[in-house]
Every structure is written in structure tokens, then in C-alpha cells.
Amino acid sequence: MSAIDLRDSFLRTALCMRLGVDLPIVQAPMAGGWTTPALVAAVSNAGGLGMLAAARLSLDQLREQIDAVRRLSARPFGVNFLLAPPDAMPSDVAGMQRALDAGRSRLGLAPGATSLQLPPSPMNAQFDLVCQAGVPVVSFAMGDPGPWVDRAKASGAFVMAMATSVADALRLQAAGVDAIVAQGSEAGGHRSTLDLPSGVEAPLVGSLALVPQMVDALQVPVVAAGGIMDSRGVLAALVLGAQAAQLGSRFLLATESGSFAAYRRRLIEATETDTVITRALTGRPARAFHNEAIRAVDATAAPILGWPYQALAADDIYAESVRQNDIEWAPLFEGQGLRMARECSSAAEIMASLEAGLREQLKRLVGSPSVRSLTTLTKPTGPALKEQLGFPELSAVARKKKSFVAMNAVSSGLKVSWRLWVSMTSASRRVSNASCNWRCWS
Numbered sequence: 001m002s003a004i005d006l007r008d009s010f011l012r013t014a015l016c017m018r019l020g021v022d023l024p025i026v027q028a029p030m031a032g033g034w035t036t037p038a039l040v041a042a043v044s045n046a047g048g049l050g051m052l053a054a055a056r057l058s059l060d061q062l063r064e065q066i067d068a069v070r071r072l073s074a075r076p077f078g079v080n081f082l083l084a085p086p087d088a089m090p091s092d093v094a095g096m097q098r099a100l101d102a103g104r105s106r107l108g109l110a111p112g113a114t115s116l117q118l119p120p121s122p123m124n125a126q127f128d129l130v131c132q133a134g135v136p137v138v139s140f141a142m143g144d145p146g147p148w149v150d151r152a153k154a155s156g157a158f159v160m161a162m163a164t165s166v167a168d169a170l171r172l173q174a175a176g177v178d179a180i181v182a183q184g185s186e187a188g189g190h191r192s193t194l195d196l197p198s199g200v201e202a203p204l205v206g207s208l209a210l211v212p213q214m215v216d217a218l219q220v221p222v223v224a225a226g227g228i229m230d231s232r233g234v235l236a237a238l239v240l241g242a243q244a245a246q247l248g249s250r251f252l253l254a255t256e257s258g259s260f261a262a263y264r265r266r267l268i269e270a271t272e273t274d275t276v277i278t279r280a281l282t283g284r285p286a287r288a289f290h291n292e293a294i295r296a297v298d299a300t301a302a303p304i305l306g307w308p309y310q311a312l313a314a315d316d317i318y319a320e321s322v323r324q325n326d327i328e329w330a331p332l333f334e335g336q337g338l339r340m341a342r343e344c345s346s347a348a349e350i351m352a353s354l355e356a357g358l359r360e361q362l363k364r365l366v367g368s369p370s371v372r373s374l375t376t377l378t379k380p381t382g383p384a385l386k387e388q389l390g391f392p393e394l395s396a397v398a399r400k401k402k403s404f405v406a407m408n409a410v411s412s413g414l415k416v417s418w419r420l421w422v423s424m425t426s427a428s429r430r431v432s433n434a435s436c437n438w439r440c441w442s
């Protein structure tokens with residue numbers, strides 16, 4: 001197997017093959033108008049997996065977005081749903097509204113309403129639409145997709161779901177999902193924890209610890225998410241055993257994303273310490289920029305309204321902030337890898353730079369002497385090996401070499417076989433070293 005084949009087979013993971021994409025890169029679905037059809041199509045056209053977010057869209061809007069992606073791309077893409085059920089209806093919203101009125105007076109809005117009505121959810125109809133339209137990938141977050149999985153699969157979709165702990169991931173696997181997104185604590189947006197009764201904190205496990213533990217515990221492939229902004233993060237995710245990386249914040253800075261100008265400027269100037277995990281914006285824990293909206297809610301004695309009532313109470317403020325290009329009262333979800341992206345560029349350029357960075361780093365690794373010896377000693381022997389060289393296959397190669405040397409020593413004896421033993425043992429050790437190296441970055 002040549003060095004180039006080795007690099008390509010490393011990047012084109014088994015999950016990539018199942019999804020029908022060229023690169024192990026998923027553009028995270030981001031509700032709020034950010035993951036536009038143009039962004040999704042551009043990522044898919046560049047060999048990754050683009051994802052639409054259904055949350056906060058009407059049925060007609062989702063239909064238009066799916067049609068638009070299909071007009072722009074013939075490649076696989078996905079649609080994502082948020083499953084968190086509403087918390088109990090708050091009995092008193094007046095106290096919270098008075099705190100939020102500070103934002104309203106800044107933006108020139110009338111004081112907030114003190115009674116809230118949750119609009120009917122379009123999710124059932126949206127889900128039917130996605131199944132009928134044959135969307136290739138369906139993904140879920142913030143809940144157990146159990147009841148939805150079979151229907152999604154019956155439509156031919158590949159099903160993914162996001163978890164923040166191994167226990168939740170095992171539940172998702174038992175529900176029948178095909179791949180699990182490991183959401184590290186660095187991630188922007190809502191924590192995708194399955195059950196979050198009020199007063200219970202969402203687990204905050206960093207990607208470096210979470211991804212390998214999920215990989216070890218699960219039979220289904222893992223996709224790493226959280227703080228991944230460039231090719232180093234994608235490669236690290238693969239090294240940890242993930243079969244792809246899901247990037248959100250990085251794609252907020254794509255020119256095709258729907259993020260507004262002041263949001264982008266803030267992202268470009270932000271640092272790794274500028275975000276907090278808070279319930280103040282929507283009633284569920286989410287990582288976002290620490291702005292005036294969060295400070296005002298934290299400062300009031302009024303209890304935070306549950307999910308999604310807190311977001312509903314502030315809906316007029318959030319919409320007006322975006323309209324006025326004001327970052328202080330908008331919910332600006334964002335991960336921790338902020339310094340790693342300092343400019344806007346097209347999604348195709350982001351994808352090209354991720355791919356170039358991955359190939360460059362793999363070239364350096366494959367070019368190292370121990371890995372070169374591996375490439376001359378091993379040949380692909382079957383589909384699995386061809387797909388992705390793994391440690392067991394390489395150990396078998398090393399074992400075969402060792403037993404060959406041992407047989408030779410018995411039959412030939414003396415000096416010749418001793419020399420052979422020495423040379424083959426060192427060859428075998430090189431293979432083992434190479435296996436270890438390989439394992440370290442596969």
C-alpha cells in the first residue's frame with residue numbers, strides 16, 4: 001500500500017463510506033437561521049456532510065430549505081431535530097420580563113408580555129416531510145429519538161444523535177441510531193443531554209476524555225464535536241477513534257452562513273474564555289457569549305423560566321437584536337475554539353483548508369521512517385484492511401513474521417538462522433513500532 005493510499009484510506013473512514021462523503025467532516029446543524037441551504041450545499045459539494053437545522057423553522061420553511069439544498073447539490077446532506085420536551089409552564093413570568101425589559105429599552109421595544117403561549121410544534125409534520133423527501137441523513141439532539149428512529153430508517157435515512165456522556169450514548173445506541181455525536185464541553189450551543197430535570201446540571205466532559213471513552217463503549221461509529229476549528233482538531237478526533245468531526249462555530253464564519261455582521265465580528269475578535277454555559281438564554285444549558293442578556297438574567301432574583309419559555313419570553317428581543325445588528329441582547333451560541341478562526345471565508349475554502357491541513361499532517365506522519373517501513377511490509381488483504389488499516393491486522397503481520405523466524409531457527413539452526421532471527425526480530429519490532437505509531441494516529 002502506497003503512502004498516498006494510506007493517507008486516503010485514513011481520511012475516508014468507514015463512516016464516510018456509509019454516508020457517501022469524501023471527508024470525515026460534518027457541518028453542525030445550527031438552528032437560528034445560521035445553517036442556510038447555501039452553506040449546507042457548499043459543504044456537501046466540497047466532500048463533507050452539510051446539515052440543515054429544523055428547529056425554529058416552519059414546515060414550509062423547512063420544505064423550501066430542503067428543495068434549495070437539492071437545487072444546489074446532488075450530494076448527501078442531513079436534517080437535524082431538537083427533541084427536548086417543554087418544561088412545566090411557568091406560573092409567573094412577570095419578574096423575568098421586568099429583567100428582560102432592560103434589553104427592550106435599549107432596542108426601543110415595548111415592555112414584554114406577562115403571559116406566554118407555547119405555539120404548536122411543527123416537528124411531526126417536519127419529520128414526515130423529511131422521511132417522504134428521502135433526506136439521506138437525519139440527526140437528533142437533546143433527547144432520546146427512540147420513537148423516531150425506525151421511521152427515519154424505514155425512509156432509508158442514516159440516523160445520528162448527539163450525547164454528552166457515555167451513559168446517554170449507550171441509550172442512543174440501544175434506541176438504534178447508526179452513529180453518535182460525542183459533544184464535548186467545548187461545544188457551542190445547547191448541551192445535548194438526554195434528561196435534564198430542573199436543578200440538574202448537564203455533564204461537562206471535554207472532548208479529549210469523552211471521545212475515546214465513547215469509542216470504547218459503543219459499537220456504532222462516533223463523531224467528535226466541540227471546539228474543533230481546524231485540521232488539527234479533525235486529525236485529533238480521528239486519533240481518538242472518532243470517524244468524523246462535527247464543526248459548528250467554524251462554519252458560522254463561512255460567507256454562506258446566516259450569521260449577522262456583528263456576530264461575525266465578535267467571533268473573529270473573541271477568545272477562548274469569552275463563553276459561558278448558561279440557562280439564561282433559553283432555559284436549557286447552552287454555551288454562548290457572555291453578554292448583557294445573560295448578565296441581566298443572572299442579576300435578577302426572578303427564577304429562570306424553563307425550556308423553552310425563557311427563549312419565548314425574550315423572542316422579541318432576540319429578533320430585534322439581530323435586526324439591529326446588536327450582539328449584547330442576542331443569543332450568540334459559540335464554542336471555545338474561537339482564536340483558531342480569524343477570518344470569514346467561503347465554505348469551499350474552509351473545507352479546502354481543512355482537507356489540505358489534514359493531508360499535510362498525514363504526509364508528515366506517513367513520511368516518518370517507522371511508518372514508511374510499515375507501508376513496505378504490509379499489503380491490503382481484504383475489504384476491511386483496504387477500508388482502514390487497523391491495529392489487529394498489523395499485529396497479525398508482526399505475529400506471522402515472528403513465527404516464521406522461530407520455525408527457521410529450529411530447522412536451520414546455528415549462525416545463519418541466528419542472523420535471520422536477529423534481522424527478522426528487528427523487522428518485527430519495526431512493524432510493532434509502526435503498529436503502535438499507526439494506532440496512535442488511527
Ligand SMILES: Cc1cc2nc3c(=O)[nH]c(=O)nc-3n(C[C@H](O)[C@H](O)[C@H](O)COP(=O)(O)O)c2cc1C
Pocket residue numbers: 028029030031032034053055080081082140141162183186187188189190225226227228246247248249250332333334335336337
Ligand atoms: C449557533 C449554534 C447553534 C447550534 N444549534 C444546534 C442545533 O440546532 N442542533 C444541534 O444538534 N446542534 C446544534 N449546535 C451544536 C452543534 O451540533 C455542535 O455540538 C457544536 O457546534 C460543536 O462545537 P463547536 O461550535 O465548537 O464546533 C449548535 C451550535 C451552535 C454554535
